[in-house]
Amino acid sequence: xxxxxxxxxVHVSYNGKSALQGVNFSVEAGNVLGIxxxxxxxxxxxxxxxxxxxxxxxxxxxxxxxxLEENREKIAYVPQRSEFDWDFPIHVLDTVLMGTYPKLGVFxxxxxxxxxxAYDCLEKVGMEHFHNRxxxxxxxxxxxxxxxxxxxxxxxxxxxxDEPFVGIDMVSEExxxxxxxxxxxxxxxxxxxxHDLSKATEYFDELLxxxxxxxxxxxxxxxxxxxxxLKAYEKELSFLxxxxxx
Amino acid sequence: xAFIEGLIEYDFLQKALLTSIMVGIVCxxxxxxxxxxxxxxMGDAISHAVLPGVAISYAVGIxxxxxxxxxxxxxxxxxxxxxxxxxxxxxxSIGIMFTAAFxxxxxxxxxxxxxxxxxxxxxxxxxxxxxxxxxxxxxxxxIVLVSVYVFYKELLVTSxxxxxxxxxxLPVRLIHxxxxxxxxxxxxxxxxxxxxxxxxxxxxxxxxxxxxxxDRLSVxxxxxxxxxxxxxxIGLYFSFTYNLASGATIVLAATAIFFAAFLxxxxxxxxxxxxxxxxxxxxxxxxxx
Numbered sequence: 001x002x003x004x005x006x007x008x009x010v011h012v013s014y015n016g017k018s019a020l021q022g023v024n025f026s027v028e029a030g031n032v033l034g035i036x037x038x039x040x041x042x043x044x045x046x047x048x049x050x051x052x053x054x055x056x057x058x059x060x061x062x063x064x065x066x067x068l069e070e071n072r073e074k075i076a077y078v079p080q081r082s083e084f085d086w087d088f089p090i091h092v093l094d095t096v097l098m099g100t101y102p103k104l105g106v107f108x109x110x111x112x113x114x115x116x117x118a119y120d121c122l123e124k125v126g127m128e129h130f131h132n133r134x135x136x137x138x139x140x141x142x143x144x145x146x147x148x149x150x151x152x153x154x155x156x157x158x159x160x161x162d163e164p165f166v167g168i169d170m171v172s173e174e175x176x177x178x179x180x181x182x183x184x185x186x187x188x189x190x191x192x193x194x195h196d197l198s199k200a201t202e203y204f205d206e207l208l209x210x211x212x213x214x215x216x217x218x219x220x221x222x223x224x225x226x227x228x229x230l231k232a233y234e235k236e237l238s239f240l241x242x243x244x245x246x
Numbered sequence: 247x248a249f250i251e252g253l254i255e256y257d258f259l260q261k262a263l264l265t266s267i268m269v270g271i272v273c274x275x276x277x278x279x280x281x282x283x284x285x286x287x288m289g290d291a292i293s294h295a296v297l298p299g300v301a302i303s304y305a306v307g308i309x310x311x312x313x314x315x316x317x318x319x320x321x322x323x324x325x326x327x328x329x330x331x332x333x334x335x336x337x338x339s340i341g342i343m344f345t346a347a348f349x350x351x352x353x354x355x356x357x358x359x360x361x362x363x364x365x366x367x368x369x370x371x372x373x374x375x376x377x378x379x380x381x382x383x384x385x386x387x388x389i390v391l392v393s394v395y396v397f398y399k400e401l402l403v404t405s406x407x408x409x410x411x412x413x414x415x416l417p418v419r420l421i422h423x424x425x426x427x428x429x430x431x432x433x434x435x436x437x438x439x440x441x442x443x444x445x446x447x448x449x450x451x452x453x454x455x456x457x458x459x460x461d462r463l464s465v466x467x468x469x470x471x472x473x474x475x476x477x478x479x480i481g482l483y484f485s486f487t488y489n490l491a492s493g494a495t496i497v498l499a500a501t502a503i504f505f506a507a508f509l510x511x512x513x514x515x516x517x518x519x520x521x522x523x524x525x526x527x528x529x530x531x532x533x534x535x
Contacts, residue, residue: 051413073414077409077410077413079407079409079410084406085406088405088406088463089460089463089465090402095406098402098403101399101403102414102415104399106397106399106400109398109399110399
């Protein structure tokens with residue numbers, strides 16, 4: 001079986017500073033993978049490298065056994081919420097409708113059936129009643145659900161989400177987690193950058209612990225062991241030593 | 247009314263009105279994308295950067311359209327090149343490149359001693375529009391409107407979420423330069439009407455007004471075009487009736503419409519915001535008593 005995502009010895013640097021060193025890992029279809037690690041560990045950089053938004057210095061990345069260019073239609077990416085201009089004059093349904101653009105191609109406009117499909121996707125995240133609201137009028141969690149609906153409208157096989165649970169309410173978080181698990185059960189693959197360790201074992205099938213290099217990968221229970229976590233979070237915890245706690 | 251009589255009587259006034267309305271519409275349409283992409287300064291830059299092109303075109307004896315588009319697009323590329331290949335930020339890069347192009351234009355016009363009147367290029371003179379200029383404006387207007395209609399989807403997604411656009415394979419940078427080309431063409435079309443210095447107002451003000459009035463891009467585009475066209479008609483009326491510079495009256499008409507929206511817009515207007523805030527306060531006070 002071909003891995004959905006395979007990274008071989010991937011190196012990335014920003015302005016001469018190394019961000020990722022020799023990253024190796026692969027994900028099989030039908031998994032929810034969580035990428036965890038401290039701030040500055042290169043989690044978002046890893047996603048950007050996957051999507052060729054940043055160049056890699058060395059190594060190889062394969063998606064469904066091929067290059068990204070051959071598989072663009074199979075990927076849906078949900079950027080961090082902070083990347084958007086929430087004052088943009090766009091309604092919720094039109095935002096979701098954008099998910100149908102990649103398969104429409106240039107020159108074609110979304111038709112009625114595309115709008116209906118976008119509406120169905122909104123229903124899946126429980127946001128259909130907000131379809132004609134301007135996106136800035138929603139709460140953080142509602143916004144995140146709308147962007148997940150847009151990803152659903154892309155009808156992708158691989159979903160990549162950057163910090164989807166930051167600053168959102170519990171209802172939205174539960175809705176999103178449930179949907180991601182449904183997608184997995186349909187045989188899709190989900191990759192999530194995440195930084196709240198408390199829920200990591202519940203949310204993910206596989207974990208990738210990152211700190212500029214791969215510290216550990218595997219089932220959450222294997223990865224979330226104190227001696228392994230300490231390796232990645234050493235710096236974050238150094239204040240304990242300074243405070244004389246051992 | 248003297249203006250209506252003048253319209254019937256004078257051919258030059260008909261031409262002026264037609265070009266002004268067209269300029270109002272296309273500036274309004276392109277302006278929406280300019281302000282949503284945070285490129286107001288870029289609009290100002292490109293409009294100034296057409297000057298050397300206009301000077302060279304007059305000297306060589308070709309239509310100024312070609313030279314203007316050439317130096318406009320070249321400056322846009324130069325701005326992108328400097329900001330991408332150094333730590334210089336985009337707005338700084340814009341400041342460097344467009345003033346350079348503009349300065350070069352001023353010198354070229356002086357040296358080449360061309361018959362172009364610098365004052366008319368800078369501030370426009372819509373009442374002196376020639377038939378060929380009307381055709382150029384109409385042609386540019388048509389190209390711009392058709393382009394925006396055909397590539398609406400792509401312009402929307404690259405303005406709202408360039409990352410998604412790039413991930414699904416859109417040539418984001420090419421679309422940026424395409425928009426810069428349209429922007430340059432719009433500037434050229436506006437030369438006669440409002441001139442280089444004030445064209446940025448026609449790009450920004452109607453679009454910003456529309457932005458205060460709606461939450462949908464498609465509606466915003468139509469509103470902006472309508473506001474641009476209205477400003478053109480109102481401005482031209484005052485220009486003709488009171489013998490004032492047409493570019494300036496058109497721009498001030500647009501500004502007046504903007505402030506009306508700024509005060510009275512149902513959702514964004516500061517007047518309603520104040521009234522609602524007071525209403526809320528009174529309600530809270532009422533509850534407390």
